Amino acid sequence: MTAELARAALAEHARLVQAELERLFDELNRAAQEPAEKRLIAAMRHATLLGGKRLRPFLVKAAAELGTAHPAAVLRVGAAIEFLHCYSLVHDDLPAMDDAPMRRGQPSCHVAFDEATAILAGDALQAFAFEVLARDDWPASAELRSELAAGLARAAGALGMCGGQALDLAGEGRALEEAAIVRLQALKTGALMAFACEAGARLAGLAGQRLEAVRSFARELGLAFQITDDLLDVTASAERLGKPAGADAARGKATLVRLLGTEGARARLDAVRARALAALDSVGAEALLLRATLELVIERSH
Amino acid sequence: MTAELARAALAEHARLVQAELERLFDELNRAAQEPAEKRLIAAMRHATLLGGKRLRPFLVKAAAELGTAHPAAVLRVGAAIEFLHCYSLVHDDLPAMDDAPMRRGQPSCHVAFDEATAILAGDALQAFAFEVLARDDWPASAELRSELAAGLARAAGALGMCGGQALDLAGEGRALEEAAIVRLQALKTGALMAFACEAGARLAGLAGQRLEAVRSFARELGLAFQITDDLLDVTASAERLGKPAGADAARGKATLVRLLGTEGARARLDAVRARALAALDSVGAEALLLRATLELVIERSH
Numbered sequence: 001m002t003a004e005l006a007r008a009a010l011a012e013h014a015r016l017v018q019a020e021l022e023r024l025f026d027e028l029n030r031a032a033q034e035p036a037e038k039r040l041i042a043a044m045r046h047a048t049l050l051g052g053k054r055l056r057p058f059l060v061k062a063a064a065e066l067g068t069a070h071p072a073a074v075l076r077v078g079a080a081i082e083f084l085h086c087y088s089l090v091h092d093d094l095p096a097m098d099d100a101p102m103r104r105g106q107p108s109c110h111v112a113f114d115e116a117t118a119i120l121a122g123d124a125l126q127a128f129a130f131e132v133l134a135r136d137d138w139p140a141s142a143e144l145r146s147e148l149a150a151g152l153a154r155a156a157g158a159l160g161m162c163g164g165q166a167l168d169l170a171g172e173g174r175a176l177e178e179a180a181i182v183r184l185q186a187l188k189t190g191a192l193m194a195f196a197c198e199a200g201a202r203l204a205g206l207a208g209q210r211l212e213a214v215r216s217f218a219r220e221l222g223l224a225f226q227i228t229d230d231l232l233d234v235t236a237s238a239e240r241l242g243k244p245a246g247a248d249a250a251r252g253k254a255t256l257v258r259l260l261g262t263e264g265a266r267a268r269l270d271a272v273r274a275r276a277l278a279a280l281d282s283v284g285a286e287a288l289l290l291r292a293t294l295e296l297v298i299e300r301s302h
Numbered sequence: 303m304t305a306e307l308a309r310a311a312l313a314e315h316a317r318l319v320q321a322e323l324e325r326l327f328d329e330l331n332r333a334a335q336e337p338a339e340k341r342l343i344a345a346m347r348h349a350t351l352l353g354g355k356r357l358r359p360f361l362v363k364a365a366a367e368l369g370t371a372h373p374a375a376v377l378r379v380g381a382a383i384e385f386l387h388c389y390s391l392v393h394d395d396l397p398a399m400d401d402a403p404m405r406r407g408q409p410s411c412h413v414a415f416d417e418a419t420a421i422l423a424g425d426a427l428q429a430f431a432f433e434v435l436a437r438d439d440w441p442a443s444a445e446l447r448s449e450l451a452a453g454l455a456r457a458a459g460a461l462g463m464c465g466g467q468a469l470d471l472a473g474e475g476r477a478l479e480e481a482a483i484v485r486l487q488a489l490k491t492g493a494l495m496a497f498a499c500e501a502g503a504r505l506a507g508l509a510g511q512r513l514e515a516v517r518s519f520a521r522e523l524g525l526a527f528q529i530t531d532d533l534l535d536v537t538a539s540a541e542r543l544g545k546p547a548g549a550d551a552a553r554g555k556a557t558l559v560r561l562l563g564t565e566g567a568r569a570r571l572d573a574v575r576a577r578a579l580a581a582l583d584s585v586g587a588e589a590l591l592l593r594a595t596l597e598l599v600i601e602r603s604h
Contacts, residue, residue: 028460034485036472037465044460091425096417115398116471119421123393123428124464130432131455134448142444146436149451153433158330158346162426163339169418170338183336 003299006062006292013061013078014054020075021048021082024132043113043121044128048086051104055297056081056196059221062289063200063214070139070203077148077199080133084156085192087125090118092165098251126156140203148199155195164188171254181254182223189229190222197221197290213282217290220276225297227269230255231262232300273298305601308364308594315363315380316356322377323350323384326434345415345423346430350388353406357599358383358498361523364591365502365516372441372505379450379501382435386458387494389427392420394467400553428458442505450501457497466490473556483556484525491531492524499523499592515584519592522578527599529571532557533564534602575600 025045032038057078064074093100093108094115101111110118134149136142154160164187171184197218201211233248234257248255257265276294280287327347334340359380366376395402395410396417403413412420436451438444456462466489473486499520503513535550536559550557559567578596582589 031461032465034469034472034482036469037461037489039472040460040465040468087425091421094421096421117468119393119396119398120464120468122425123389123458124460126425126428127455127459127462127464130436131452131459134432134436134451134455136448136452142448146438146444146448146451149436149448150433150438153429153436156425157429157433158342158426159333159339160429162422162429163334163342166342166419166422167336167338170336170341180336187339 002288002292003295006289006296009062009289009292010053010055010058010296013058016075017054017057017078017082018049020079024079024128025049028128039113040117040120040124043109043117044125046106046112047090047109047118047121047125048083050106052082052086054078054082055293056085056193059193059196059218059293060200060203062293063197063218064204065289066201066210066214066283066286067204067206069200069205073139073203074200076132076138076140077203078196080129080148080152081192081196081199083125083129083132084152084161087122087129088156088161088165088192090122090125094118097165097169129156144202148202151195151199155191160187160191161189164191168253173252174254176254176259178256178259181256181259184254185223185226185256186219189226190219193222193225194218210283213279214290216279217276217283217287217294220272220279221294221297224269224272224276224294227256227265227272228298228300230257231265231269233257234262269298304590304594305597308591308598311364311591311594312355312357312360312598315360318377319356319359319380319384320351322381326381326430327351330430341415342419342422342426345411345419346427348408348414349392349411349420349423349427350385352408354384354388356380356384357595358387358495361495361498361520361595362502362505364595365499365520366506367591368503368512368516368585368588369506369508371502371507375441375505376502378434378440378442379505380498382431382450382454383494383498383501385427385431385434386454386463389424389431390458390463390467390494392424392427396420399467399471431458446504450504453497453501457493462489462493463491466493470555475554476556478556478561480558480561483558483561486556487525487528487558488521491528492521495524495527496520512585515581516592518581519578519585519589519596522574522581523596523599526571526574526578526596529558529567529574530600530602532559533567533571535559536564571600 029041032041060078061074089103090109092098093103094110101108109121130149133152134145164184167184168188197214201214256268260268280291331340331343334343362380363376391405392411394400395405396412402410404410411423432451435454436447466486469486470490499516503516558570562570582592
């Protein structure tokens with residue numbers, strides 16, 4: 001029921017996000033001169049526009065509903081996070097990393113273009129994420145823009161997403177302790193999802209304890225997302241995933257499902273869900289959409 | 303004579319920059335938990351700390367002398383630009399790009415570590431550049447921090463450094479027109495060097511026509527740097543370069559030296575130097591260090 005609510009709101013918001021991403025790319029492309037520049041931007045578009053649920057931009061929106069935020073600001077921050085997320089997918093798929101030929105049911109960027117272009121498209125997408133966040137053509141104070149840019153950078157960097165991917169690669173084929181797996185996932189997926197929630201809450205004017213409660217919720221949400229993803233990897237069909245099923249298991253990736261088994265991971269997911277909902281208790285009734293998003297994220301595992 | 307002045311000032315400033323880079327890395331490393339995180343940071347350090355003249359941070363300083371800037375701000379902006387520059391070297395050296403096993407007389411990052419780690423170290427260095435620029439622990443207003451973050455992102459992105467590298471790869475083995483080569487170099491090397499000069503001028507409080515004059519100078523400086531680099535590639539020894547001589551020529555890179563010949567390129571360099579000095583005329587006598595830096599950059603070609 002609540003997942004249903006989030007699903008409808010997610011689909012509606014995804015259309016707005018798509019339009020914002022397109023608009024920002026069009027603007028970039030208009031300033032390009034040489035064919036090689038346009039081809040690089042085409043690779044960035046390929047990596048960003050061919051599907052994707054736009055969950056992270058939606059987390060910005062769901063958290064922004066805890067107060068009053070400018071819709072254009074919600075979309076802009078969501079777009080920056082999505083550019084960042086999509087760059088990470090391009091680089092994760094590279095032959096030297098996860099060597100994944102497919103993504104979202106389409107050829108990965110390095111397959112559709114070439115490896116050098118995929119590296120550069122990822123690099124340029126990361127820069128673009130910071131550009132659209134830091135520049136002054138959307139409704140946010142300079143304080144907020146620089147604060148969000150610093151927060152996105154932390155979520156993306158060596159002690160965020162990049163560090164998580166390094167842990168992931170180091171953990172392949174090795175039996176990690178549960179604490180190490182939780183750390184890996186907190187960095188690899190959790191940091192950016194948590195930033196999305198936090199950024200939305202900041203846009204809505206939250207501070208102090210309510211902001212802290214959103215942070216706690218976001219950490220649990222990230223963990224729930226990752227456990228669900230790992231459950232999907234061993235249970236879902238390739239068609240549903242848009243990539244080969246069991247690919248992570250085949251590479252010996254360290255996951256809680258591998259450590260605890262399918263049922264153990266499901267039980268852990270229940271505990272994470274309970275903690276996430278408890279964190280929202282102090283936030284208030286406006287957290288309806290965040291609650292619904294949690295259910296939507298978890299629902300995928302059934 | 304003036305080049306001598308710049309050389310001494312460059313060496314002195316490089317020591318301060320080195321200390322700032324070390325300090326920022328130490329702080330990052332202290333917050334790392336797992337060995338794989340520390341190894342990623344070690345790869346970032348390898349890419350950044352093993353040599354390099356720190357020319358870009360010095361351009362910030364030379365331009366900052368046009369007014370009054372806080373020394374800590376000059377160092378911080380220089381460090382951010384150097385992180386960005388060093389990430390680009392790591393990715394440029396990758397097998398799928400220039401496939402360069404050596405850099406600054408040391409094994410390239412992907413040789414000293416591995417390819418996946420080099421990709422991630424570059425990615426994390428880019429994020430770190432934006433983090434240290436955007437966060438509020440150095441003397442600059444939020445306005446200036448967000449403005450500089452947006453400027454660095456533009457200089458780094460699809461219509462800056464990344465676009466230049468895409469043009470460079472597309473131009474390999476092909477005869478480019480002079481305009482296309484100039485565009486390639488303006489994006490690949492020029493954008494970040496111009497940003498360094500502009501950022502220093504902004505820190506010093508410059509605006510309007512004087513800021514515009516610094517921008518013009520910076521564009522010519524970038525071109526002078528690139529022509530000098532291309533001349534060095536065909537004339538200098540491997541020992542002096544820290545990488546194999548003639549490597550760019552062997553890959554059929556599009557350069558003005560290739561198009562105009564060595565003597566033609568030298569003549570072009572003279573013209574660029576004259577335009578650069580003319581741009582500084584309206585800036586005033588404080589531009590001594592910028593003038594000297596131009597001479598230092600060009601001197602390498604003799």
